[in-house]
Amino acid sequence: MLVTLSGYILNYVVTSASVHDIRAVDDLLENCRQPYILADLGYLSRDLKDHLVQKGYHLWTPLRQKMEGSKQHNHWKLMAMRRTIETRFSELCSLFDIEHTLTRGLTGLQLSIEQMILAYNLRYFEIN
Known part of the structure; x- marks a missing residue:
């Protein structure tokens, strides 16, 4: 689901449970004019990030707790903004x-x- 920080639902994609979240990104971002995307751990992928940079998007996903630099990267303000979609x-x-x-x-x-x-x-x- 693609949601603004204020909580308005912009787009959604339904897939079968066997389809990884990353496979639906292009459909989800179709006609999206927001350049900054906050996502959950399901979208943590260097290849995806590089792919989206080529399309003009900046993808931020939290890092797993044991990953190097996670305490600095997983800033509480960004994590709070990211929770917006979970609330929806x-x-x-x-x-x-x-x-x-x-x-x-x-x-x-x-x-x-x-x-x-x-x-x-x-x-x-x-x-x-």
Whole structure:
């Protein structure tokens, strides 16, 4: 999911569980005009970072705790900003039960997710 720091959901990609997060990055960033991307450990990859630099993006992912320089790199302010997306997932689960859509096919799943994101984003404008 691609989310602004203020919490507005810009884009999402659904893949099967066997597909690594990195494989969906190009689809996720389609038409994204934000040059700075904060991601989770699932996107920790030198090849991905180099690939995104070529496309004009600057990718930041936290380092694993045992990695050299992690204490300096994993600055608490960046980690707090990164948690924004995790909060969106939690809210989609609690407000709309997004993990249990009861759809019968991919088209129904897509429609259901898009309705939830639309309702969430409309709620976002009401609150802000």
